[in-house]
Amino acid sequence: MRSTLVVRPAVAGSAPFDLRACEALPHLRELVLLPGARVTGLTALTAAPELRELVLSSSSCDATELLQLLPLPRLQQLHLNGFHLLDADLAEVAAGTPALRRLVLHRVTGLSGGGVAALQRLTQLRLSETQLRDAHEVSAAPRLRRLEVTGVRLPDLRLLAARSLVDVDVDAPAADEAGLAELLAGRTRLRTFHYPLRDPALLVGCTGLQGLTLHGGGRRGEDEPWPDLAVLRHLPVRAVHVLCAPSRERAEGLLARAAVVWPDLVQTGWHEDWG
Numbered sequence: 001m002r003s004t005l006v007v008r009p010a011v012a013g014s015a016p017f018d019l020r021a022c023e024a025l026p027h028l029r030e031l032v033l034l035p036g037a038r039v040t041g042l043t044a045l046t047a048a049p050e051l052r053e054l055v056l057s058s059s060s061c062d063a064t065e066l067l068q069l070l071p072l073p074r075l076q077q078l079h080l081n082g083f084h085l086l087d088a089d090l091a092e093v094a095a096g097t098p099a100l101r102r103l104v105l106h107r108v109t110g111l112s113g114g115g116v117a118a119l120q121r122l123t124q125l126r127l128s129e130t131q132l133r134d135a136h137e138v139s140a141a142p143r144l145r146r147l148e149v150t151g152v153r154l155p156d157l158r159l160l161a162a163r164s165l166v167d168v169d170v171d172a173p174a175a176d177e178a179g180l181a182e183l184l185a186g187r188t189r190l191r192t193f194h195y196p197l198r199d200p201a202l203l204v205g206c207t208g209l210q211g212l213t214l215h216g217g218g219r220r221g222e223d224e225p226w227p228d229l230a231v232l233r234h235l236p237v238r239a240v241h242v243l244c245a246p247s248r249e250r251a252e253g254l255l256a257r258a259a260v261v262w263p264d265l266v267q268t269g270w271h272e273d274w275g
Contacts, residue, residue, distance in 0.1 A: 003028045007060075009036030020044040029053065033060040035081055045069050058082035063089050070096025079104040087115030094119045105130045113137030113159065123164075127152065135159050157183060169194040171243065171271075173215065196243040201231050209235045214254055216245025216273070226253070229261045239267035247274050 003025050007017050016038040022028055028048045032055040033039060039060050045051060051072055056079065063085050075097045090111060094100065102124040105111070109130075114137040116125065123143050129151035132138065136158030138147070146167040147159070154174040160183045173196050184190075184202050192211035193203060203209055209232075217224040240258040245251035251270035259265055 004030040004032070006032040006034065007037040007039060008034050010038045016040045023047050026050070031055065033057055035059055043068055045072070048072075049074065051075055053077040053079075055079040056081065056083075058084075067092050067096075072097050074099050076100060077102040077104075079106070080108055081106045083108050084110045086110055087112055087118070090115050091118055094121075102126075104128065114140065117141040126150070136161070138162065160184075166190060167192045172196070173244065192239070194241060198227070200227050200229055203235070204231055207235065210237060211239035211241075211267070212237060213241040213243055214258075216242050216250050216254065216270075226257060229257055233261050237262045238265060240265060241268070242270035244273050245270060248272070 005022065005025065005028060010016065018041045019039050020041040022031070022044050025048070027050050029050055030053040031045065031048070031051060035057040037057065037060050042061055042065055046069060052074055054072070054075055054077070056066065058081065063083055066083070067089060070092065076099050078093070078097065078100060085108060098121070100119065100121060103116070103119065103122055104126040106128040107130060112133040113135045116122070116132065117138050117140040120142060122141055124146040125138065125141070125144060126148040127150070131152050135154060136156060138144070138159040139161035141162055143164055144162045145164050147162070147165060148169040150171050153172045154170065156176040156178065157174045157180055160168060166189055168190070169192070181202050184206060186205055188205070188207050190206045190209055193206065193209060194211060194213040196213055196215035197203070198215045198217065200212075200214065203212060214227065217227070240255060240262070242251040242254050245254070255268045255270070258268065
């Protein structure tokens, strides 16, 4: 029987949750310690041999206690919220979690792109409000297939050079977009490219592309030419989103033009960036 345990923030005056209770759950697969949760007996997790997913917040433990949980031989997904970690700490995590494939870092400080890339088996990475030093070094991750970056503006897009990438989701334009054309050239395996793109023609060689995001363009009250989506008519696109639009009318106009180019769209949407 698959088991999931979620520990919620402690009520004022209540005792911390004792994780030694996990010893009675030999089939525990997922443990979620929400921000504000207070626990004791964290090392009892070493007696959870089936644990596949672990969500930890700095309110529950610190970096030293995190490392004391190792090894977790079957852990596949690790979510870390609010930690300060060094690359050396992450290397210990990698050594103690040989099955780890997905890493989520939310408001984590102290790490570099090279430190993350050292997780050789990593296939999915989500950076949420997390700024890595030398973030472009993530591109050295040999098996990285999915990359998500939310709530932070990247200095540049060199991290997209990771050649195994299939799905990209970056919710804000980078400070420097130089080299984007070269990064996208010949990416026939790219399945989704959700990045506020101003020039759709850069995706013309991404012949497997099924989803994309367009930059809404311009500022409120300004006229800007509509992008030429027809150059991508040959792509099997099924989903189109719009970011950074100056108005709802502009976002709807872009999606209407997308529906003409790809009449079989199954998913469209926009984010209300205007105010």
